[in-house]
Amino acid sequence: xxxxxxxxxxxxxxxxxxxxxxxxxxxxxxxxxxxxxxxxxxxxxxxxxxxxxxxxxxxxxxxxxxxxxxxxxxxxxxxxxxxxxxxxxxxxxxxxxxxxxxxxxxxx
Amino acid sequence: xxxxxxxxxxxxxxxxxxxxxxxxxxxxxxxxxxxxxxxxxxxxxxxxxxxxxxxxxxxxxxxxxxxxxxxxxxxxxxxxxxxxxxxxxxxxxxxxxxxxxxxxxxxxxxxxxxxxxxxx
Numbered sequence: 001x002x003x004x005x006x007x008x009x010x011x012x013x014x015x016x017x018x019x020x021x022x023x024x025x026x027x028x029x030x031x032x033x034x035x036x037x038x039x040x041x042x043x044x045x046x047x048x049x050x051x052x053x054x055x056x057x058x059x060x061x062x063x064x065x066x067x068x069x070x071x072x073x074x075x076x077x078x079x080x081x082x083x084x085x086x087x088x089x090x091x092x093x094x095x096x097x098x099x100x101x102x103x104x105x106x107x108x
Numbered sequence: 109x110x111x112x113x114x115x116x117x118x119x120x121x122x123x124x125x126x127x128x129x130x131x132x133x134x135x136x137x138x139x140x141x142x143x144x145x146x147x148x149x150x151x152x153x154x155x156x157x158x159x160x161x162x163x164x165x166x167x168x169x170x171x172x173x174x175x176x177x178x179x180x181x182x183x184x185x186x187x188x189x190x191x192x193x194x195x196x197x198x199x200x201x202x203x204x205x206x207x208x209x210x211x212x213x214x215x216x217x218x219x220x221x222x223x224x225x226x227x228x
Contacts (some may be wrong), residue, residue: 032213034213034214034215036215042220043204043206043218043219043220043221044155044204044215044218045218046214046215046216049212049214055216087154087155089155089214089215091213091214094213095160095168096157096168096170096171097145097157097213097215098157099154099155099156099157100154101154102154102155
């Protein structure tokens with residue numbers, strides 16, 4: 001099974017800060033990685049697909065990069081509405097899908 | 109874009125079968141354009157993919173749940189369903205239905221989720 005390790009598990013940052021979350025796969029998954037945002041009490045929302053593609057309608061301050069085993073999710077300038085938990089999700093070993101354990105982002 | 113809505117009992121007794129339905133609106137479940145999935149999330153924890161079904165009825169399940177899971181589709185009602193048998197407290201979670209466009213492997217959109225508690 002492919003394991004996804006997200007770090008950090010929680011993060012506190014100030015408005016305007018650049019925020020980076022990483023996701024590491026236990027084996028090479030090419031660019032088969034997506035990122036979601038989940039606000040409290042809500043369903044996850046797709047932000048980034050195929051490692052670096054911004055979903056339509058998602059603000060450009062969100063970005064993703066990486067391939068192989070190491071991936072990065074970045075918020076270039078943190079906004080108050082970005083407070084949420086962020087998850088990565090891999091799909092290299094179809095038809096199995098696995099998620100990272102999540103990163104809870106808070107405002108400092 | 110399609111919209112999804114989960115429904116079903118919020119309380120299930122241990123050892124019984126959990127049954128949920130996802131109603132699809134804004135498009136036909138028979139279009140052949142999507143796989144239909146179930147995902148769950150225990151309180152305060154991460155997301156776990158349960159399984160998916162295609163319009164043809166072809167299914168794929170998470171190996172960790174495969175022995176207890178059945179996903180089915182009812183094209184006449186534009187719905188797909190989840191059954192999870194022999195539930196325990198560990199199956200208490202928010203259950204989401206979600207779609208995967210054919211040829212893509214990200215979940216979008218999602219239903220709002222429904223909390224199922226396993227308790228006597």
